[in-house]
Amino acid sequence: MNQQKQTKEENDTQTSPIKNKVGSIFVPVRDIEKSRSWYCQVLGLKEADCSIMNGHLCPLPMVGTGIILDTMPMWGGDQPGGAPSIDTPAFMLLTEDLKGSLEFMKKIGAELVTEIEHDHWFVVKDPDGNKLMICAE
Known part of the structure; x- marks a missing residue:
């Protein structure tokens, strides 16, 4: 019992290696080119500045936290209805x-x-x- 209590106290005071910072937000999309056009229009970006990577990712140049449009092939994007x-x-x-x-x-x-x-x-x-x-x- 004493050893369990000590381990819990050690875990409570252990510093997390995870930063208190958001890197980017993923937005699930079905048609990466259509979505890139729409988001570029909404955000006042040039499509030429928003490259599509690996056929399914499009990082948008943002001030602060980033947005990445993604067809999400690993998370249901390959299903008929998409992610x-x-x-x-x-x-x-x-x-x-x-x-x-x-x-x-x-x-x-x-x-x-x-x-x-x-x-x-x-x-x-x-x-x-x-x-x-x-x-x-």
């Missing part, structure tokens, strides 16, 4: 012009999930049905 979409926003994209961002998303034909909520955010779907939150900075 499951993100059904609950897992991250937010920031804007200094929330109303202008909503109008832009409407103009490009993005599917709206919500209008502006609490004067702070709204949610849209990307072409693969992933829900994305756009939030005032």
Whole structure:
């Protein structure tokens, strides 16, 4: 009993080698080229700056935490329906012009999930049905 208690205390004080830092966020997509075009349009990026790697990955040049579009062949992307979409926003994209961002998303034909909520955010779907939150900075 004493040895078990000591081991638990040692585990509680052990420092984790895992950093308190997010490297990149993976977004499951079905058509990597179509998704790259859509995200480049939304984020104001040039497609030429967003290379498709290994036929299924497309890292997007972001400020801060990265976004990687991925057809996810190891995680269901090779199935008829593809990898499951993100059904609950897992991250937010920031804007200094929330109303202008909503109008832009409407103009490009993005599917709206919500209008502006609490004067702070709204949610849209990307072409693969992933829900994305756009939030005032």
